[in-house]
Amino acid sequence: MVKLDRSDIRTKEVLDWKGLHLLNFSQSACSQKVRILLAEKRLTYRSIEVDLTKAENATPWFLGINPRGVVPALAHDGDVHVESNDILRYIDEAFPSSGRSWIPEGANEARIADELLAREDGLHMHLRAVTMGFLAPRAIARKSDAELKAYARNGPDDAHRAEQVAWWRAFAKDGVTAQQARDAVIAFHGAFARLAELLADKEWLLGDQPTVLDIAWFISLNRVIQAGYPIETRPSLYRLFRRMKARRAFAREVNRGPASIRFLGPLYRGWRRAQGSTLSSVHTDIEFGSMAAQGTANGEMDAAGQSTGVVGHPRRL
Numbered sequence: 001m002v003k004l005d006r007s008d009i010r011t012k013e014v015l016d017w018k019g020l021h022l023l024n025f026s027q028s029a030c031s032q033k034v035r036i037l038l039a040e041k042r043l044t045y046r047s048i049e050v051d052l053t054k055a056e057n058a059t060p061w062f063l064g065i066n067p068r069g070v071v072p073a074l075a076h077d078g079d080v081h082v083e084s085n086d087i088l089r090y091i092d093e094a095f096p097s098s099g100r101s102w103i104p105e106g107a108n109e110a111r112i113a114d115e116l117l118a119r120e121d122g123l124h125m126h127l128r129a130v131t132m133g134f135l136a137p138r139a140i141a142r143k144s145d146a147e148l149k150a151y152a153r154n155g156p157d158d159a160h161r162a163e164q165v166a167w168w169r170a171f172a173k174d175g176v177t178a179q180q181a182r183d184a185v186i187a188f189h190g191a192f193a194r195l196a197e198l199l200a201d202k203e204w205l206l207g208d209q210p211t212v213l214d215i216a217w218f219i220s221l222n223r224v225i226q227a228g229y230p231i232e233t234r235p236s237l238y239r240l241f242r243r244m245k246a247r248r249a250f251a252r253e254v255n256r257g258p259a260s261i262r263f264l265g266p267l268y269r270g271w272r273r274a275q276g277s278t279l280s281s282v283h284t285d286i287e288f289g290s291m292a293a294q295g296t297a298n299g300e301m302d303a304a305g306q307s308t309g310v311v312g313h314p315r316r317l
């Protein structure tokens with residue numbers, strides 16, 4: 001669990017906040033995760049919008065709450081918790097549901113949950129590459145020089161934030177490169193193979209009801225599908241996705257936010273398609289069949305892998 005030390009919180013007003021306050025952004029995948037669990041558990045909280053498109057996460061005020069400079073951050077009675085998957089666990093433990101826990105209980109399930117929550121977290125920068133590459137035009141999504149400087153200089157030094165700044169700096173310069181898109185597709189392909197293994201004999205990833213693991217992966221699935229990932233290559237995962245999307249809280253939380261941002265994604269994706277550049281074509285161009293380490297031996301359809309047009313050097317998509 002990542003709970004910040006109270007002495008590290010520079011925005012002192014937070015220490016007096018009572019109850020649950022979620023600093024989040026409507027269209028942030030990690031924020032959506034936390035909002036889904038809060039909604040499923042019917043918990044009351046104050047939502048504080050931190051607009052990432054306006055670099056509100058680079059203000060001294062926000063960095064005084066989360067020096068990592070990312071959302072979500074959950075304040076509970078003055079304590080600040082960061083890292084979305086840790087926040088999910090924290091919420092479930094701090095507010096046990098009357099009916100059941102959203103954290104798997106058996107030892108084997110708990111081990112798988114640890115493994116796959118860590119894997120989901122580890123894919124976050126790939127998820128960003130997919131989002132920024134296929135759903136957000138660089139000219140609009142990139143941070144300005146002034147914003148990058150503020151992001152780097154405001155708030156206390158923090159290694160996690162330094163990585164964020166470096167990522168956004170590279171994006172402002174080069175956009176998402178073909179290599180980044182390819183790496184992301186390979187990473188998701190491998191992870192989805194593992195998830196499909198779990199779904200061979202159950203409806204939800206860890207049994208007969210949804211858990212935090214389903215929530216965490218739902219937001220990745222939602223985002224990559226929006227971006228054009230060929231999810232038909234993973235029928236069991238697509239069924240799981242639809243099962244999740246049929247739940248009110250899941251559907252509602254990924255559809256929040258200004259229409260301008262929600263509609264920009266499909267428009268940009270359509271424009272890319274017209275240019276002949278899709279996430280699906282990146283997937284097709286990768287020769288998964290010849291990649292021993294991708295963990296695809298689960299009986300589901302693998303990528304076609306006919307093309308030799310894999311781009312192995314940095315260039316824009």
Ligand SMILES: N[C@@H](CCC(=O)N[C@@H](CS)C(=O)NCC(=O)O)C(=O)O
Nearest residue numbers: 028029030052070071072083084085
């Ligand atoms: N591992 C972190 C990742 C948090 C993260 O990177 N959040 C994104 C939004 S999904 C963010 O705040 N990005 C900063 C930005 O876009 O400027 C978590 O799970 O909470």
